[in-house]
Every structure is written in C-alpha cells, then in structure tokens.
Amino acid sequence: MGGMLARAKTILRTTHFTALYDKGYHTGSEFHTADHLGIATLVAIPAIGRKSQAPNPRYNAEYFNYNSDQDTYTCPQGHTLTSNGTQYKARNYTFKQYKTKACKTCAVRENCTTSKINGKVIQRSQYTQNIQDNAKRIAQSGDLYKKRQALVEHPYGTIKRQWGFDHILTKRGLQAASADLGLMLLAYNLRRLINLGIPFKTVIKRSLLRILKLLKGLKSSKLELVQLKTQNTSYAVFVGYRIHFNYF
Secondary structure, eight states: OHHHHHHHHHHHTOOOSEEEEOGGGOOHHHHHHHHHHTOEEEEOOOOOOGGGSOSSGGGSGGGSEEETTTTEEEOTTSOEEBOOOOOEEOSSOEEEEEBOGGGGGOTTHHHHOOOSSSOOOEEEETTHHHHHHHHHHHHHOTTHHHHHTSOOHHHHHIIIIISOOOSOSOOSOHHHHHHHHHHHHHHHHHHHHHHTTOOHHHHHHHHHHHHHHHHTTBOOSTTOEEEEEOSSOEEEEEOOOOTTOOOO
8 A cells, every 4th residue: 555655645746635445444553654655545444354353342442532641541430551661573564462451350350351461551652643534534534444345356356257258359549448348337337227127128228328329420330439529528449349258
C-alpha cells in the first residue's frame, strides 16, 4: 500500500485524496507509511481472531482506554494496566505489554480473560495509533467506504476465467476497447438478471433499447465496427466475438 500511495502522490502531485483498500492491506507499517506521506486511507478492518477475543466481547482490547501521557491503559472496570517499559520484538514490529495485578481479584475476570496466571495482557506496538486512526476514519466515512465494498472482482473473475476473455480483442484505440468490454459486461448483466429470477420478458424489455442503441449505425468493414454516439462519448464497438463462445 505504501508503495502505491507514493507513486500516486508523484503522479497526482498532491496528497489531497483518500485511498480505499480492502482488509488485505490492514498492516500497521503500511498505515505508518501512509500517515508519513500525509495521505488519508480507509482500510477495511479484519475480524478479531478467536484467540485475541475476550470471553465477553465487551472486554476486548478495543474497549480499554489508552492514556498517552501516563502510558497506561484503563480497563472497563476502572483498573490501570501498566508496562515495565520493555520493548518486545515481533517479526515486523516491536511492542510493549500492559497488565495489572488487579486481575487476580477482579469479579469479572472470567469475562475478560482465560489466562490463569498473568491475567489480561494488552499489547501496544509503535503502529497501534496508526491503526486506531484508520478505525476512526472508517467510522466517520459514512457511505464512502461502501463504494469500495462493491463486489466488482467476482464479475471480472467470471468474465476472465470462466468465459475466457482474459484480454481485449480490439486493438484500435481506447474507444473501441471500451466498447468491446461493454459488450462483455452487457452479456454478464443479462445473465445475472436471469439468474436472479427476473422474468425473461422483463429482462428483454429493459435491455432491448440499449442493445438497439449499441448496434445503431452499424457499418460494413473488415472489423465490423459500430459507431455509437451519446451526449458525451462516442464508442467504437468490435463485434467479432468467438464463434463457439457461450454467454449463458
């Protein structure tokens, strides 16, 4: 993520944009790089693993308040967790541990931890604040991140792997290539509507006008190019698809 953001910053010559990523990019070091570049990110938050969860989710680490001035945590029961100051090393980061002796006599210990020796232990790395800042941005983003959650990978996977369209057939410019892809997506949408149980007559009725507009102005040529003009864009559509291809 950090490398992509650095390139985007160089190309756009600005940091006044927000980058949206899925949870595969939820890494503390990457957040640190993004914050250092001054670029706001919205990265999906992965689910907490079972081993990291408290018996009662209300006592997960996220509900422990951190005091940056005193470098301590306060648990939901009001107990203070402190660190001995030691920096422990993990694979790609370092962290400190916070705990309290109050766990031994705490009335809700069974809800908070399964550890019978040390009690509740909170780990804080040098990237924890960066991770928490991302969580705040996600919470405040409203409908913005929902755009990233649109399932666009599945249609492309179907078109490329199942249908065999792993490249654009048209070689004569962006407009022709865009129309080539447009026909693929039209076929996908028709199939999707039918699979969803939409009556076939309704599908045809809704699609017929678009198909007619798409084919309007058909001209005879070696590549069978279709010129379609709209208010804003003109398309050149290549209709020379594979003979044995089955859309449905």
